[in-house]
Amino acid sequence: MPSRPGEDELIARFFAPLAGPAGLGLLDDAALLEPPPGDDLVLTTDALVAGVHFFTDDPPGAIARKALRVNLSDLAAKGARPLGFLLALALPGDWREDWLNAFAAGLGADASAYGCPLAGGDTVATPGPLTLSVTAFGAVPAGRMARRSGVRPGDRIYVTGTIGDAAIGLGIRLGRGPEIPKADKQFLLDRYLLPQPRVALAKAIAMHAHGCMDISDGFVGDLTKMLALSGVTARVPVYRLPLSQAGRAAIAAKPDLFVVAAIGGDDYELLAAIAPDSAPAFEAEANAAGIPVHCVAEAIEGYDPPRFIGPDGGQVTFPRGSYSHF
């Protein structure tokens, strides 16, 4: 067996080049952050396990980018701009240098693209599957973090982008996909493989949103959760959910996929509650940031779960509200 680099060499070769100023060259016990004056800090962590949150044979760069992006999505949902991240990486014994090179290259590309440099981490060996935990931290103007619980009656509920692509894409990845054109399949597969965190919308969220969360566990479940935490409800015409062209094609070929789109996870789009007065400015800023937003409901007083309405005006019920990890 060729000799392996030790932990310090591994960090120096693969990860130190990704470090920002807070990372101190990854040569210290910890990262050092001078908090931006006038801001609150937002911290979030997400863990990904090979075979659970991604496929072991996914491209290593995509695995790294997904791990960072799901955390960037949380920051964006809180209205926070990224400042940096820490990575805890548990590597199985059979890791290869070319794999780690590609992993670090993907991580570096996103760290650079999103302005979120590596600030520190830990690399350990595991007899189990590759496991990554990213902790990202960001800054939001003091007092402006958008809570899940902040939705008020009368707020318009917006979603960014399109819903359900990743869940349909996962089905395609598992060989359950509908017969649709190859380009549509690829689009949906890519949406599963690589979420698009709405970092560019963070400022508008901080400025305008009463409440916000990212949709990681499915539109229906996450909306239900946000409204419940806010003590409001809604009537949601689900047939007007924003779908991609590929998503529509998939649902046309296999109508059951509409339910998959509505309740499936991994969208990493945002649900944002905006007061009607702020809606024009929010829409204009989203437009300027190149992020499509669609109003899908209006929050109303009441503690009942939201009602999802079909095209015939009748209530639609879903088999389960949300993705559960257990």
Add this chain to the structure above:
Amino acid sequence: MPSRPGEDELIARFFAPLAGPAGLGLLDDAALLEPPPGDDLVLTTDALVAGVHFFTDDPPGAIARKALRVNLSDLAAKGARPLGFLLALALPGDWREDWLNAFAAGLGADASAYGCPLAGGDTVATPGPLTLSVTAFGAVPAGRMARRSGVRPGDRIYVTGTIGDAAIGLGIRLGRGPEIPKADKQFLLDRYLLPQPRVALAKAIAMHAHGCMDISDGFVGDLTKMLALSGVTARVPVYRLPLSQAGRAAIAAKPDLFVVAAIGGDDYELLAAIAPDSAPAFEAEANAAGIPVHCVAEAIEGYDPPRFIGPDGGQVTFPRGSYSHF
């Protein structure tokens, strides 16, 4: 099989009671931290894998506490007082509620004892071993973080507590231990199981230390690393290393254990470089905090690795410098 709580219920039952104000009841996407005015923030992450960093049958409360404490040790080494932590927990499928109850109880006890509440986290399923990543964050007066690279010629190098107990304790845990009294064995086993992070020394480190790091990978290797990063060297009379009474008993029974003590990991004591002028104040503050400190060397100019000196004045070499995870 009895029904299992879902992820939200699991968080609500086991972890939400541990949340501090920054954790927002663990009901949001992220933690919210108002940075203490005039402070820099210090962030650190450490991952622990069952079967690698602890024994699968260790008491669950001790596993939780060790995961938090190794991070608190990093904060202390930087002179930072703890503010909170995030926990990413990858749970194997066979987890039991009584196990998780005990885990959360241990975590909560330390979070309370060290003033470091839970601020957020992520709980996922894994087909592999239990894996924990803790990210702890703390505050240090602006500009006062003690770097590994800050040691200056003339500084006195102090170590806290005693060296080697955990490494000898690990040997006992593995059945390789020497014949020593049961109470000594238990002391050494406990030192391996449950490190004592030197949180109470953080303020004195921030006030007085030119450089500092915690000893996680062994005294010899970590001292060598800190001096190299600082561009200084030292002559270290290793026979004067502070040893516990139990450690001395173990070495008396099996002299090879001295090397284990000097190079073995998991001490989680601090190495602090203090200018001679500051030494009396540092010693007085350590004494007031109840933390023994011993001066083990003086930093001198030069880029050579430190020389370790035996009782006969001759140089001692060690089989390897430091614990490597790979």
